[in-house]
Amino acid sequence: MTAVRGERVQAPFGVRALRLTRREEYGAYVVLSGGDPDGPRPDPGQFYMLRSSERWGGGAGERPFLPRAFSVLRTGGDGEGLELQFLLEAVGPGTERLCELDAGEELSVLGPLGRGFAAPRPGHRVLLVGGGVGIAPLAIWQDRLDTGTTVLLGFRDAHHAAGAALLSGAVVATDDGSVGDHGLVTDLLESELDAGGEAEVYACGPPPMLEVVRAVCAERSVPAQLALEAGMACGFGGCFGCVVPSARGLIRLCLEGPVLDGAECSSETFAVAGMGHSG
Amino acid sequence: MNPSFCGLGLAHPVINASGTFDAIAAHRVFGDALYEHFPFAAFVSKTVTVEPRQGNPPPRLWELPAGLMNSIGLPNKGLEGYLASDLPVLAELPVPLIVNVMGFTREQVATLVGAFAAREEVAALELNVSCPNVETGLIMGADPDEVSRLMNVVRPLTEKPLIVKLTPNATDPAAVAHAAQEAGADAVSLINTIRGMALRPGTDQPWLGGGTGGVSGPAVRAIALAQLVAVRGAVGIDIVAMGGVASGTDALEFLHAGAGLVAVGTENFRDPSAGSRVSAELDRLASRTPFSGAG
Numbered sequence A: 001m002t003a004v005r006g007e008r009v010q011a012p013f014g015v016r017a018l019r020l021t022r023r024e025e026y027g028a029y030v031v032l033s034g035g036d037p038d039g040p041r042p043d044p045g046q047f048y049m050l051r052s053s054e055r056w057g058g059g060a061g062e063r064p065f066l067p068r069a070f071s072v073l074r075t076g077g078d079g080e081g082l083e084l085q086f087l088l089e090a091v092g093p094g095t096e097r098l099c100e101l102d103a104g105e106e107l108s109v110l111g112p113l114g115r116g117f118a119a120p121r122p123g124h125r126v127l128l129v130g131g132g133v134g135i136a137p138l139a140i141w142q143d144r145l146d147t148g149t150t151v152l153l154g155f156r157d158a159h160h161a162a163g164a165a166l167l168s169g170a171v172v173a174t175d176d177g178s179v180g181d182h183g184l185v186t187d188l189l190e191s192e193l194d195a196g197g198e199a200e201v202y203a204c205g206p207p208p209m210l211e212v213v214r215a216v217c218a219e220r221s222v223p224a225q226l227a228l229e230a231g232m233a234c235g236f237g238g239c240f241g242c243v244v245p246s247a248r249g250l251i252r253l254c255l256e257g258p259v260l261d262g263a264e265c266s267s268e269t270f271a272v273a274g275m276g277h278s279g
Numbered sequence B: 001m002n003p004s005f006c007g008l009g010l011a012h013p014v015i016n017a018s019g020t021f022d023a024i025a026a027h028r029v030f031g032d033a034l035y036e037h038f039p040f041a042a043f044v045s046k047t048v049t050v051e052p053r054q055g056n057p058p059p060r061l062w063e064l065p066a067g068l069m070n071s072i073g074l075p076n077k078g079l080e081g082y083l084a085s086d087l088p089v090l091a092e093l094p095v096p097l098i099v100n101v102m103g104f105t106r107e108q109v110a111t112l113v114g115a116f117a118a119r120e121e122v123a124a125l126e127l128n129v130s131c132p133n134v135e136t137g138l139i140m141g142a143d144p145d146e147v148s149r150l151m152n153v154v155r156p157l158t159e160k161p162l163i164v165k166l167t168p169n170a171t172d173p174a175a176v177a178h179a180a181q182e183a184g185a186d187a188v189s190l191i192n193t194i195r196g197m198a199l200r201p202g203t204d205q206p207w208l209g210g211g212t213g214g215v216s217g218p219a220v221r222a223i224a225l226a227q228l229v230a231v232r233g234a235v236g237i238d239i240v241a242m243g244g245v246a247s248g249t250d251a252l253e254f255l256h257a258g259a260g261l262v263a264v265g266t267e268n269f270r271d272p273s274a275g276s277r278v279s280a281e282l283d284r285l286a287s288r289t290p291f292s293g294a295g
Helices: A093-098 A132-144 A160-166 A185-194 A207-219 A267-272 B021-028 B078-090 B106-117 B144-157 B173-183 B218-232 B248-256 B274-288
Strands: A018-025 A029-036 A047-052 A068-076 A083-088 A107-113 A125-131 A149-155 A168-176 A199-204 A225-228 A243-247 A249-251 A259-261 B015-016 B061-064 B066-069 B095-102 B124-129 B162-165 B187-190 B194-196 B213-216 B237-243 B261-264
Touching: A018 A160, A029 A093, A029 A160, A029 B248, A047 A083, A047 A093, A068 A093, A083 A093, A107 A149, A107 A185, A125 A132, A125 A185, A125 A207, A132 A149, A132 A199, A149 A160, A149 A259, A168 A185, A168 B124, A185 A199, A199 A207, A199 A267, A199 B187, A207 A225, A207 A267, A243 A267, A267 B095, A267 B162, B015 B274, B066 B218, B078 B106, B078 B248, B106 B124, B106 B144, B144 B173, B162 B173, B173 B187, B173 B218, B173 B261, B213 B218, B213 B274, B218 B237, B237 B248, B248 B261, B248 B274, B261 B274
Parallel strands: A125 A149, A125 A199, A149 A168, A199 A225, B015 B261, B095 B124, B124 B162, B162 B187, B187 B237, B237 B261
Antiparallel strands: A018 A029, A018 A107, A029 A083, A047 A068, A047 A107, A068 A083, A225 A259, A243 A249, B061 B066, B066 B213, B194 B213
């Protein structure tokens, strides 16, 4: 079953600079906010290629060289007052540099890119399932949905679980049990699905989590839309680097994704997804 | 600047390197703005082979200091698929179309050249000779005699400009370029990516699904310049130079060294409008310091 999905919100042609207005920390995460007066309002689940306008390169291993792909966390305002927010975690030379940026500095962006989430089927209960920095696209989706949502989020520890404040009403699981349930967010998902009612699942997180979400939903014939990531150089179909195996063969995640229907994914999809080259 | 490259009458001397820009995908992403601000003076399409190819298994990319290594494996729809679905769209681009083709035998290259010779949408053909001839085991573009034999087969098939894309993984690219010229090539283009490798961290296994990959980006620019100068000394035909071009200064250097056109490759990944920026910077530099050592 493939959900009906609009083609995409198209991106302005070329890289543009956002002036950052805020830098906020949520435990292990940094949220950067910046005005994007020349950009369109993105669909939830779409992403941007980000880099700093200055000093991009010269970090660990003399990297980064390529921009990094990030789902938009949230938008504010519209038109010339449009603001974009991104959720970052420093895990490599690119994200380390991005996390250093502060209000007043410039962020170079290309986007919005890719295809986002499709609307839930009427009458279905909406479950948002996120892991780690992958909670980002679920926040904008929760903002935009006019239905209530059940939010299940998984984190490594309390330091990371501070990110749960970015969504409302989140039920949290942590690997070390320091916050919320001691266990996996996918255990919470199984309990929720088994509680009954027709549900639709939207998920984003590390590939092993998404693989379990896919399997858990498939066993129960629950539709799932999964936002994936893969190492990509460009984000607009030019490099052919971000392919993942799917029911349609190898597909470019930046063009056909990053949101895929669970039904077109397999464990092979997740063995490849997330194999970023960079960090 | 109004380069007369192969008689194509291009608006400026900046084109794209094959396989670094998918105009059809980019149109989906950026809409008609792509056509209104098309960044290249001619568009070189991704390599077409006779049969469809899925390409190499992922992972396909590895970031390097000042560059990128890729192992994409030339995914494409094959000749039939290209003619049916890609060519009609690419023919609508606001610039001349150069089709890049590759075969694993001379007969396959001949099939491709013959098919495109009849298509008026195609302004010129670029021959990707960076693959092995499966009949001889030799990399076609690494050996002057192989290139001569290939050109002897395909040259009679078309009057369209034929551009031979040289491989940098050859002992003597200048000798290969000379052989191409003597066998009737209208131009040569260089450099293709340089073979490289990365290991999966902490293991002795290759990171890239294809084992080895091709290195590109600013890291290879000095190598490209040296090969360009060597090739310029060996041939009188037009040259398309590429390899790490990211600015007008880089492009001007290649033009000074004897190129007629400059191609932007990896920089397109960092900014899809890089070609327009390089062209505009080149214009400014050229008007300030015509051929006198810019900057």
